[in-house]
Amino acid sequence: xxxxxxxxxxxxxxxxxxxxxxxxxxxxxxxxxxxxxxxxxxxxxxxxxxxxxxxxxxxxxxxxxxxxxxxxxxxxxxxxxxxxxxxxxxxxxxxxxxxxxxxxxxxxxxxxxxxxxxxxxxxxxxxxxxxxxxxxxxxxxxxxxxxxxxxxxxxxxxxxxxxxxxxxxxxxxxxxxxx
Numbered sequence: 001x002x003x004x005x006x007x008x009x010x011x012x013x014x015x016x017x018x019x020x021x022x023x024x025x026x027x028x029x030x031x032x033x034x035x036x037x038x039x040x041x042x043x044x045x046x047x048x049x050x051x052x053x054x055x056x057x058x059x060x061x062x063x064x065x066x067x068x069x070x071x072x073x074x075x076x077x078x079x080x081x082x083x084x085x086x087x088x089x090x091x092x093x094x095x096x097x098x099x100x101x102x103x104x105x106x107x108x109x110x111x112x113x114x115x116x117x118x119x120x121x122x123x124x125x126x127x128x129x130x131x132x133x134x135x136x137x138x139x140x141x142x143x144x145x146x147x148x149x150x151x152x153x154x155x156x157x158x159x160x161x162x163x164x165x166x167x168x169x170x171x172x173x174x175x176x177x178x179x
Contacts, residue, residue: 002084031044044075045082048079063097063122076126077126093126094131096134098136109140110136112148116151116155119155136167139168
């Protein structure tokens with residue numbers, strides 16, 4: 001049974017994120033290419049435990065992290081259930097969508113359909129009711145920015161994401177999204 005280090009918050013300074021009340025550690029653990037599949041579960045679990053014991057509370061995922069796609073979220077969900085269920089409120093779990101995930105016209109991009117479906121799938125894979133942060137993973141020029149932003153706002157209103165954001169957007173597109 002995992003027991004978290006009681007001194008995990010002593011050596012790390014958390015920083016406020018933008019104009020929000022959210023505080024993030026100076027380093028996050030990204031679970032992209034190193035936490036997918038069954039062969040790495042034990043190693044991934046050890047890394048997540050060690051990171052948490054050192055005060056890392058932000059765990060960054062995406063719907064297509066693996067490989068195979070979705071497996072990083074599945075593995076993280078198993079670790080969360082086995083080791084961190086009593087620590088969920090101490091953690092910042094983020095996920096995102098926008099890159100290829102499944103075949104067809106809605107398998108990628110910034111459409112409302114893709115983003116909302118991706119969030120639902122991510123929540124199911126991780127076994128959580130909400131994520132702390134959900135990002136649009138990349139701009140999609142053939143989808144109106146207003147549609148992407150409206151989908152993100154809907155996630156917050158539904159209580160499925162506490163915060164939302166954008167990733168890999170250039171400065172002009174970011175300023176446009178802020179309006």
